[in-house]
Amino acid sequence: MAAQIIDGKAFAATVREKVAGHVARLKEENGITPGLAVVLVGEDPASQVYVRSKGKQTVEAGMNSYEHKLDADTSEEDLLAVVNQLNNDPNVHGILVQLPLPGHLNEDLIINSIDPAKDVDGFHISNVGLLGTGQKSMVPCTPLGCLMMLRDHHGSLSGMDAVVIGRSNIVGKPMAQLLLGDSCTVTIAHSRTKDLPDVVRRADIVVAAVGRPEMVPGDWIKEGATVIDVGINRIERDGKNKLVGDVDYASAVERAGAITPVPGGVGPMTIACLLANTVTACCRANGLAEPEGLTA
Numbered sequence: 001m002a003a004q005i006i007d008g009k010a011f012a013a014t015v016r017e018k019v020a021g022h023v024a025r026l027k028e029e030n031g032i033t034p035g036l037a038v039v040l041v042g043e044d045p046a047s048q049v050y051v052r053s054k055g056k057q058t059v060e061a062g063m064n065s066y067e068h069k070l071d072a073d074t075s076e077e078d079l080l081a082v083v084n085q086l087n088n089d090p091n092v093h094g095i096l097v098q099l100p101l102p103g104h105l106n107e108d109l110i111i112n113s114i115d116p117a118k119d120v121d122g123f124h125i126s127n128v129g130l131l132g133t134g135q136k137s138m139v140p141c142t143p144l145g146c147l148m149m150l151r152d153h154h155g156s157l158s159g160m161d162a163v164v165i166g167r168s169n170i171v172g173k174p175m176a177q178l179l180l181g182d183s184c185t186v187t188i189a190h191s192r193t194k195d196l197p198d199v200v201r202r203a204d205i206v207v208a209a210v211g212r213p214e215m216v217p218g219d220w221i222k223e224g225a226t227v228i229d230v231g232i233n234r235i236e237r238d239g240k241n242k243l244v245g246d247v248d249y250a251s252a253v254e255r256a257g258a259i260t261p262v263p264g265g266v267g268p269m270t271i272a273c274l275l276a277n278t279v280t281a282c283c284r285a286n287g288l289a290e291p292e293g294l295t296a
């Protein structure tokens with residue numbers, strides 16, 4: 001039986017609607033407009049696309065969008081100065097520094113210079129530590145979006161076997177923390193994992209965040225499992241540019257119980273969660289009640 005398609009695009013639209021509702025209320029009742037600043041260093045075309053759609057959706061939700069485009073050869077000192085200025089700007093409630101940064105810049109140093117309360121990516125060491133200890137934090141957008149779709153599909157995730165393929169700080173590790181927080185039995189697989197097919201075959205939930213086009217074939221998927229495909233890979237096929245995930249969709253859809261497509265799955269949820277985190281950060285900064293249903 002073919003899997004149910006988890007429509008991230010439609011789900012993201014409902015999240016954005018909730019966000020817009022909260023924004024409207026913040027404006028009306030408190031006279032506050034949440035603001036999101038995105039910092040882009042260099043000219044990476046893929047990054048520019050994300051930055052543009054983030055900016056557009058931020059404005060559509062009624063928030064202020066600030067974009068800082070810096071040259072690829074910007075010095076660490078100058079970038080730190082931009083972050084510092086945004087940290088001190090009361091109109092900015094969320095700051096995102098687009099990754100990866102050019103090689104001469106120390107990513108950890110830059111990310112950890114962001115005010116943790118404005119760190120809507122949830123990458124600052126304080127937020128990582130808060131998440132790991134089950135305390136209130138800013139939760140990374142991509143894993144948060146995945147968790148929202150999983151909860152929506154399953155209700156409770158308690159006791160399920162989850163395998164996360166990939167151990168990056170921005171997707172794999174925080175995803176594993178969130179699944180653990182929801183009482184899954186979590187395995188984190190990576191490039192040194194022995195017998196990955198067997199590890200994946202045990203999983204009720206598979207989250208693929210590798211960055212290798214269509215690496216996970218359908219016959220690794222347990223019958224009826226839920227597959228969340230984080231991968232965004234541009235490939236050329238039949239002379240056309242195509243976006244594909246880390247999962248071989250055509251074969252996986254025949255085995256899975258539910259699956260997210262690429263495009264239209266995790267990607268749109270990531271941006272919706274970024275907007276959600278910005279509203280959450282704005283409420284916290286102003287000592288207001290947090291929006292319900294938008295946090296982990």
Ligand SMILES: NC(=O)C1=CN([C@@H]2O[C@H](COP(=O)(O)OP(=O)(O)OC[C@H]3O[C@@H](n4cnc5c(N)ncnc54)[C@H](OP(=O)(O)O)[C@@H]3O)[C@@H](O)[C@H]2O)C=CC1
Pocket residue numbers: 142165166167168169170171172189190191192193196209210211212230231232233266267270
């Ligand atoms: N939809 C969205 O919103 C987002 C999508 N992405 C996409 O998700 C994917 C992953 O991103 P990101 O986490 O940043 O990537 P990274 O390159 O930082 O991490 C990739 C991970 O995959 C592991 N890996 C690589 N090869 C294999 C293999 N053959 N078998 C098992 N594991 C392997 C690596 O293992 P090791 O640690 O051992 O090297 C590493 O942990 C990319 O396609 C990216 O574009 C990313 C962010 C947001």
Ligand SMILES: Nc1nc(=O)c2c([nH]1)NC[C@@H]1CN(c3ccc(C(=O)N[C@@H](CCC(=O)O)C(=O)O)cc3)C=[N+]21
Pocket residue numbers: 049050096097098099100121141142232243262263264265266267268270271
């Ligand atoms: N500090 C930082 N935070 C990030 O969250 C971050 C980042 N850096 N660097 C790059 C990755 C990648 N990322 C995506 C977001 C949305 C889509 C998305 O909306 N994708 C659409 C398709 C878009 C298209 O067609 O190109 C989809 O999957 O349907 C994809 C990828 C966020 N990232």
